[in-house]
Amino acid sequence: MPPSRRLTRVAVLVLEGAKPLDVGIPAQVFSTRASMPYEVRVCGAEPGLVTGGDGLSYTVAHGLEALEWAEIVFVPGYRFPDREEPPPAVVEALLAAHDRGVRLAAISTGAFALAATGLLDGRRATTHWHYTRALAEKHPRIRVDENVLFVDEGSVLTSAGAASGIDLCLHIVRADLGVAASHHAARRLVAAPYRSGGQAQYVPRSVPEPLGERFAATREWALHRLHARLTLEDLARHAGVSERTLSRRFVEDTGYTPMQWVLRARIDVARELLERSQRSVEQIASDVGLGTGANLRLHFQRILGTTPSEYRRTFTRGR
Template sequence: MTTVALAVSEGMLHFELSMATEVFGSAPDAVPGPWYDLETCGAAPVRVGRFLLEPDHGLDRLAAAHTVIVPGWADPDVTPPAQLVDAVRAAHAAGARVASLCTGAFVLAAAGLLDGARATTHWAHTRELAALYPRVEVDPDVLYVDNGRVLTSAGKAAAMDLCLHLVRLDRGSSVANAVARRLVVPPHREGGQAQFVSTPVTAPGRHPLAELLPWAVQRLDRPLTVEDLARQARMSSRNLGRHFRSVTGTTPLQWLLIQRIRRAQELLETTDRGIDTIAAATGLGSAATLRRHFHRVVGVPPDTYRRTFHAGAQGARPSRT
């Protein structure tokens, strides 16, 4: 029987802990034979939401586990307890497979397990992870990263993706599919975090592009060029580029492309318009061009995005405008 140890401590997110418990705590009826031996390991009782959790074992028990799972860390600004970090590091040194869920990646990074490796965490904390641990190659777009004996997942629901991936590695796809059916979740999701990330609109204020940006957003259906933008802003193209870097962090053309893609996402979510119509409405010209840029920026094709986020999928009647 494969032992899965949950490393628990104060400051732990209960949602990720619950998902790991659901996956590894009991086998689906359709799966014969023994299942995982799930243990909780911690230095002391910890509060999980409104409940007090009494760990099965101390943190030293992690070193005896086949798989160690570190649930989400509630406040990445707070350094994880040294005792937890040391125990996770010792478990990995003893041969355990170590996986983090959501912001649990900060514990793995503190233990040095992500140095020189690719990793991910919740998209809202990827920049913070990269800043605190510059030796980590942070990938903000994926649902999870498998480096063999060290695995990391993105936020919340992506923790389930990683847990099912671990089952798939251990027991095969049919067993992982059975677990997914029991939990009423997809056994594998397409794309990455990019499809869930909202790109904030540049805050209004007194900057050289304050009037230009809304003007451009209202004309996304037109083939705008850098020269068009510079002419409207009454500045040279070079000067425009400098201001765009300062205000938006990117180039005029890249900013325009992102606005067109975000507009396409809105239309896919709220209307039944065809891909050709949406391509024209967003200034991307053809369905092929929209599909190419959309897949590159969002991580999934427009049709997949619509199936996931269309208002009709939530029980609402979509617009046909």
Template sequence: MRNNRAMTFAPHRIAVLAVDQVVGLDLGTPAQVFGSARTDDLRPLYTVDTCTAGGRPVRSTGGYQVVPEHGLELTETADTVIVPGVHAWSTRFDGVFDPAVTAALRAAHQRGARIMSICTGAFVLAAAGLLDGRRATTHWAYADLFRRLHPAVDLDPDVLFLDTGDVLTSAGVAAGIDLCLHVIRTDHGSEVANRAARRCVVPPWRDGGQAQYIERPVPRAAEAGTAATREWARHRLHEPVALRDLAAHARMSVRTFTRHFRSETGLSPAQWLLQQRTEHARLLLESTELTVDQVARQAGFGTTAAFRQHFHHRVGVAPTAYRRTFRRS
């Protein structure tokens, strides 16, 4: 049976649909992140190709042209279609795109393909009518423009990404990396996603509900003092770790530590700890035979009831259901 599975293995097909004035970093993100997702024997789990309307070159915001190898026919067979960001800060930007592009997106969605956008790529999805009545996000700087052009969309510009099942949107620039890692984690589990993150040299996990970093000043070198404490806490997730313990390790008062911690991470210490415990629990559920009670203790949730409640709230399913979905056979 294993040999038969190996013979029928086929990577998930991704089409990156670029429009004129595509954002260069957003365009390269899917190929880099999904291209880093591999099986244990290093087979690629995804193939990523780029397409444009008519297969024509398009301009990028980086001052170069993108010459694709495919036209929109690529979207007819792709399992996932991703629209990178597009230049949207011109006062003349009206959110209107090539009708062939919007038609291709609607057709891909209707046949069941997963549709994603990075940053202002949400404008393209909205123009195709795929976001009407849905929660969606985009770069915070363009939230007002987005709302004016697409009032039927339930826009939330305060999160890194939103997953509504068949349509996923992300905030600006680096949040596209978070969304791609989230998809890998959803498709193949935390272990594969973490390996991909390590290959890309990026953090393996930022919760989609985490606030966008909106005009938050970078801490001065003398103030950036919680990184070592966060690493210390990660190695003690199985232990009770109180706020005063974190502050004492950082050699700060509780008030000063909390202020610096939120400035550096965008989260309170309690929110961050819960995020880390949940992610550790996911990995344990996927990769070990520990019981749910044991996972609850190893991840530092204290009681199984508390673990079940927090896990279901953050992940959307019960621990046992998550294990059935993601644990290797």
């Protein structure tokens, strides 16, 4: 990490009944290291012992003053969110942090704490599938989406169950530091490098879904062939299903059609090449199977809202 690079300040707010995995995910993902310019403080409504869920408790060194220090605040999930309200001081501290421009991110049932502030009213949000109905009933002004892994509404972000908290954290790293840093963090966590926020939650189904592993293998196969021509027919042939079945199941599994997924995978590889190499836009377009620089620029602008050149300047500045 360059000596001049300032650390982004992250607070993890532990409420009564906090779930241990939900607390650990942001604390570990954003821990200070050469590849991750973040500083984490774990806090509670006040310093001291916080009784958690699942038989664990936490001794936190910081109280709500950590939210005044932070630039990102995570609210991990906690037990019985539909029955208990967060303390008024916590609600006030979250509102004050939001007013200062702090990003607020909830993992799983932490969404209920954000909902108590009113900041989710009129916005899309999600939570663990078991609690989506309760969240919608308790806070009817929130547009609860039960079919996604996470929702990014800019200043407020929410995620589904615990594992999707990893997806949310990696999404934030991608936005802050770029694809290469996100992929590095994913490798460190032995996690999938990227699952879109639009991917469906893994909710119970009455009929087993035997094709999930087969489609995972097809996605892996496609990732090694992004430089070549890939069609829906190619993907369906590899998966051993009809094009119609592949299209339907791909949307269920990833939130994208097969060819949308291939395009976004190509854009992801292009982003990493822009960050980590000196190859020209034309060369990168060829490398990722998009043919021409004009085609790469078109899709880059449509998906990311910027140009390849500006993206490269943003994520190589100061290196």
